[in-house]
Amino acid sequence: MICLELLFGFLRIGLFSFGGAYAAIPLIREVVLSYGWLTEEKLSDMIAVSESTPGSIIVNMATYIGSAQAGVPGAVIATLAVVLPAFLIVILLTVLLKDLTKNSVFRFALGSMKACVVGVILATGVFMILTNCIGSVWGVSVDRATILMTAALGAVYFGSRKIVKNGISPILLICLAGAAGVFVYGR
Amino acid sequence: MGLLLDLFWSFVKIGLFTFGGGYAMIPLIERICVDRKEWISHDEMTDVTVIAESTPGPIAVNCATYVGLKKKGLPGAAAATLGVIFPSFCILLLISFFFDRFLEITWVASAFRGIRIAVGILIVDAAFRMLKKTPKKPASIGILLCAFAAMLLIDLFSLHISTIVLMLMAAAVGLIVCLVKWQTEKGAEK
Numbered sequence: 001m002i003c004l005e006l007l008f009g010f011l012r013i014g015l016f017s018f019g020g021a022y023a024a025i026p027l028i029r030e031v032v033l034s035y036g037w038l039t040e041e042k043l044s045d046m047i048a049v050s051e052s053t054p055g056s057i058i059v060n061m062a063t064y065i066g067s068a069q070a071g072v073p074g075a076v077i078a079t080l081a082v083v084l085p086a087f088l089i090v091i092l093l094t095v096l097l098k099d100l101t102k103n104s105v106f107r108f109a110l111g112s113m114k115a116c117v118v119g120v121i122l123a124t125g126v127f128m129i130l131t132n133c134i135g136s137v138w139g140v141s142v143d144r145a146t147i148l149m150t151a152a153l154g155a156v157y158f159g160s161r162k163i164v165k166n167g168i169s170p171i172l173l174i175c176l177a178g179a180a181g182v183f184v185y186g187r
Numbered sequence: 188m189g190l191l192l193d194l195f196w197s198f199v200k201i202g203l204f205t206f207g208g209g210y211a212m213i214p215l216i217e218r219i220c221v222d223r224k225e226w227i228s229h230d231e232m233t234d235v236t237v238i239a240e241s242t243p244g245p246i247a248v249n250c251a252t253y254v255g256l257k258k259k260g261l262p263g264a265a266a267a268t269l270g271v272i273f274p275s276f277c278i279l280l281l282i283s284f285f286f287d288r289f290l291e292i293t294w295v296a297s298a299f300r301g302i303r304i305a306v307g308i309l310i311v312d313a314a315f316r317m318l319k320k321t322p323k324k325p326a327s328i329g330i331l332l333c334a335f336a337a338m339l340l341i342d343l344f345s346l347h348i349s350t351i352v353l354m355l356m357a358a359a360v361g362l363i364v365c366l367v368k369w370q371t372e373k374g375a376e377k
Contacts, residue, residue: 014244016351021208021245022313026338026350034347044303045290049282050208051309055275056245057208063276067283075280079272086244087268090252091261093238105365110241112361113354115327118317119334120350125310127342132304150304157308171206173305181301186294 002070003077005035010062010081018110021050021057023117026124028061037065044128052171058082145184153177190259191266197224198251198270205247212247213239216254226258247271326364330357 009031017024025047032038038046050060059079066078093100100106129150135141153173161167168176197219205212213236220226227235239249248268255267289295321327334353341348 012351016243016354017245018243018354019240019317020210020313022310023317025310030350041299041303044306045299047306047309048299048302049286050279051306052206053275053278053282054204054206055202055208055278056212056247056272058245059248059272059275060279063279064283064286067280068287072280075276075283079276083245083248083268083272086242086248087252087264089242089244090238090249091256091264093242094253094256105362106241108361108365109358110361111322111327112330112357112364114317115321115330116334116354116357118314118321119331119336120338120353121310121317122314123335123338123342125307125314127339128310129304129307132307146300146304149301150307153304154308157305157312170305170309173309174302177301177305178298179301181298181304182294184297185300186297 003074006066006069006074006078007081009035009037010066010078011085013058013062014082014085017058018117019114022121024058026117026120028058029124032065037069040128040131048174052174149177149180149184153180191262193224194255194258194263195266195270195273198255198267199273201251202247202271203274208246210246213250216247216250220254226254231257326361330360 013024013027013031017027029043032043033040046061046064047057050057050064053060059082062078062082063075067075070077133143133147133150135143153176156176157168157173201212201215201219205215216235217232221229221232235250235253238253239246242249248271251267251271252264255263255265257263259266290299318331321331334357337348337353338350340346
């Protein structure tokens with residue numbers, strides 16, 4: 001039963017995630033929360049772990065969630081399910097529909113879907129930062145330490161680009177945030 | 188058989204030595220598949236990126252499937268795809284066995300409270316990067332803003348509306364805009 005849920009949940013993620021891992025996060029979040037596979041906090045933790053381990057972020061998350069829900073068989077099912085749509089569609093595109101990516105109607109539809117995804121990711125990021133800072137949005141409880149940390153880490157991450165060419169890497173930001181977390185919350 | 192193994196093994200290396208997901212893998216895929224192994228040409232590599240961008244799923248998988256298919260048909264596609272996901276699978280499987288207990292350690296839990304803040308920042312950053320690449324046309328900007336507002340409302344009120352619905356609506360709007368444009372262009376010609 002859980003294996004079927006994993007299969008359909010991750011097929012859905014694999015089929016509708018355009019434009020890289022971060023574009024898939026709103027959809028992964030939706031699926032994972034609706035099945036109750038992870039809590040909001042645990043999902044955030046897993047995004048950080050998947051970003052800091054090698055390989056595709058989406059595949060990393062699928063393997064972890066599958067394994068946490070149903071052991072090794074769950075990991076195999078979730079991983080293959082998230083990969084299968086991409087695999088089949090690339091084959092279809094290169095063998096049968098070579099010119100589809102140049103078709104203007106297709107490009108229009110794809111372009112609008114991508115614009116939609118950008119809005120969705122932005123909202124997801126803003127919402128995650130908001131819930132970090134004031135707890136659950138409706139039961140407002142202002143967390144001053146977290147607001148300060150968000151401001152400081154944001155300043156370091158975006159500010160570093162003015163000094164070094166590409167700024168600090170996401171992994172370095174995660175390490176810094178972890179160290180700051182131990183210092184700020186670990187008492 | 189040799190080529191299949193070579194495909195598998197090369198993509199294992201690509202999966203193992205890149206951090207930060209799909210886009211970070213493209214330079215290494217190019218170095219191995221175009222420069223070193225000469226499996227595909229530079230032009231084809233550009234095609235790969237376009238296809239990876241316009242098809243759903245992990246970008247690394249899109250690229251692996253394409254290169255494998257070009258070199259050795261279906262078995263090649265399977266070998267390359269399994270190769271690129273193999274390191275991820277092993278590493279995360281291992282992590283999943285002890286991650287919960289690892290989080291129970293007090294200082295680790297506090298570290299992850301800090302890390303959650305970083306994740307929020309990374310997601311907003313990813314959105315801004317994609318925003319820069321979005322064409323500055325009224326239709327795109329309109330869709331983007333509507334999607335942003337809709338998603339925020341969905342999150343705030345815990346509505347059960349899937350982002351897939353939002354994406355399909357966006358695609359429909361895109362098609363309508365496309366049709367209207369053609370109609371007006373036709374009208375202008377007459």
